[in-house]
Amino acid sequence: MGVFEGFSMGSIVAFVLFLAVMLGVNEVTRRSKSLSILVYCVLPVVLAGLVFSGVLGSPTGKTWFAWVKVVSALAGVYGFMLIRFTKLGKSRFAAIFPVTILALNIAEAVYREFQVFATYKTLEVDPGGVLVLGGTWNILNAIAGILCIVTLTGFIGIKVSKDKSRDMVWPDMTWMYIIGYTLWNFAYVYNCISTRSMYAGFGILSAALIAEFVFKRGVWLQHRAQILSFYAMFSLSVDFQQSKYFQVLPTYSEGALMTISTISFLFNVGVFAYMIYTIIKYKKNPLKEEIYTHTNYYKKSLIANNLETKSQGKPLKSYTA
Numbered sequence: 001m002g003v004f005e006g007f008s009m010g011s012i013v014a015f016v017l018f019l020a021v022m023l024g025v026n027e028v029t030r031r032s033k034s035l036s037i038l039v040y041c042v043l044p045v046v047l048a049g050l051v052f053s054g055v056l057g058s059p060t061g062k063t064w065f066a067w068v069k070v071v072s073a074l075a076g077v078y079g080f081m082l083i084r085f086t087k088l089g090k091s092r093f094a095a096i097f098p099v100t101i102l103a104l105n106i107a108e109a110v111y112r113e114f115q116v117f118a119t120y121k122t123l124e125v126d127p128g129g130v131l132v133l134g135g136t137w138n139i140l141n142a143i144a145g146i147l148c149i150v151t152l153t154g155f156i157g158i159k160v161s162k163d164k165s166r167d168m169v170w171p172d173m174t175w176m177y178i179i180g181y182t183l184w185n186f187a188y189v190y191n192c193i194s195t196r197s198m199y200a201g202f203g204i205l206s207a208a209l210i211a212e213f214v215f216k217r218g219v220w221l222q223h224r225a226q227i228l229s230f231y232a233m234f235s236l237s238v239d240f241q242q243s244k245y246f247q248v249l250p251t252y253s254e255g256a257l258m259t260i261s262t263i264s265f266l267f268n269v270g271v272f273a274y275m276i277y278t279i280i281k282y283k284k285n286p287l288k289e290e291i292y293t294h295t296n297y298y299k300k301s302l303i304a305n306n307l308e309t310k311s312q313g314k315p316l317k318s319y320t321a
Contacts, residue, residue: 002251003190003260004198014245018199022207026226027215031165033085040077040229044070047237058239066128068108070232076101076225080168089160089168098170098221099155106148109188113142116192123252130195133252137261141187144261147268148184151177151275154290161305167219169305172290174297178220180264180271182209187264190250191257196241198248204231218301 029036050056079097083089117138125131154172161167182205189201204227211223240246250256275291278284284291292298302308 002253003256004248005251006248008245010245011248014243015198015203015248018203018246019207019210022204022227022231023210023215025230026207026211026223029226030167030216030219030222033081033166036077036081040074040081040226044074044233047233051237056237058236066232066236069105070229070236072101072105072108073225073229073232076105076221077229080222080225083158083168084160084166089166094158094160094168095156098158098168099152102221103149103152106145106184109185109192110142110145112192113138113145113188117142130193131252132192132194133254133257135254135257137187137257138191140258140265141184141191141261144180144184144264144268145188147272148177148181151180151268151271153177153275153286154292156288157290159305159307161219161307163306165216167216167305168222169218169301169307170221171218171298171301171307172292173218173220174292174295174301176271176274178209178212180268183264183267187261190260194250194252196235197250199241199246200231200235204228217304219305 025039029039047056076098079093079101083094083097088094116132117134117136120126120132120134123131123133152173155170157170157172159169159171161169186197186201186205190197193200207227208220208224211227212218212220216223234240275286278291279286282291282294290298
């Protein structure tokens with residue numbers, strides 16, 4: 001049971017370069033306010049003008065859903081920039097905006113899962129030129145997506161890092177949620193944006209994970225939003241999969257579709273169960289306080305961003321990221 005097919009030495013090199021570009025753009029814009037404005041504010045306007053004038057464009061840009069994704073991803077980046085670089089970072093906006101934009105983004109994808117399930121009973125090409133196949137896997141992953149919304153906790157504790165990059169830190173978003181979301185999102189892209197799932201799924205999700213676990217811990221949502229935004233602008237402007245080096249495609253095996261969505265579903269059920277266990281054991285309210293403050297991941301995220309926390313009255317400065 002294969003997941004993808006069409007690998008070659010050229011496609012592997014192209015994927016590595018693709019990953020490097022996504023990570024590189026994320027890192028330089030994360031570290032520079034000026035470059036952030038250039039890439040996420042100026043570049044979208046230029047690309048949109050070129051697309052509407054017919055100079056650039058891809059089949060993906062023919063669907064409303066693709067444009068909604070670009071707008072929502074960029075809206076997330078803009079909101080996060082306001083939190084990072086203005087007084088809004090110390091207001092209630094810092095708690096409400098990130099969780100709202102992420103929940104809406106997930107909800108859009110959940111809707112698309114149900115739409116594919118109801119519309120594409122056989123292997124068909126959708127209006128955006130994507131070959132999709134609906135089935136029970138869509139329902140399983142839609143439920144996983146709903147769980148990804150339900151398990152968003154501790155947003156009241158979102159902070160701005162005390163370093164030069166001024167990153168938006170969500171300490172309560174620990175590795176369990178990050179992996180659960182990643183599995184769900186990969187399954188969603190594999191189910192609903194199948195033709196581009198190697199890049200729109202595995203590629204940019206891998207980049208966000210590397211950015212979180214290698215470059216800067218505790219900033220996963222910011223990494224995710226910036227990488228997704230840059231990819232979305234690129235994919236709507238350039239039909240890059242016409243190149244033979246980007247012809248790694250899904251197998252459309254029903255076994256693969258069901259397996260990927262089942263893994264997503266089961267893992268996110270586990271994340272939900274652990275959330276309930278934590279709430280009960282520590283008597284926490286996930287809507288009003290952070291609930292994973294007892295975990296090493298939470299503590300290390302604070303240390304990585306020069307944010308102080310205390311345990312038993314002593315600073316946790318002995319932790320290493």
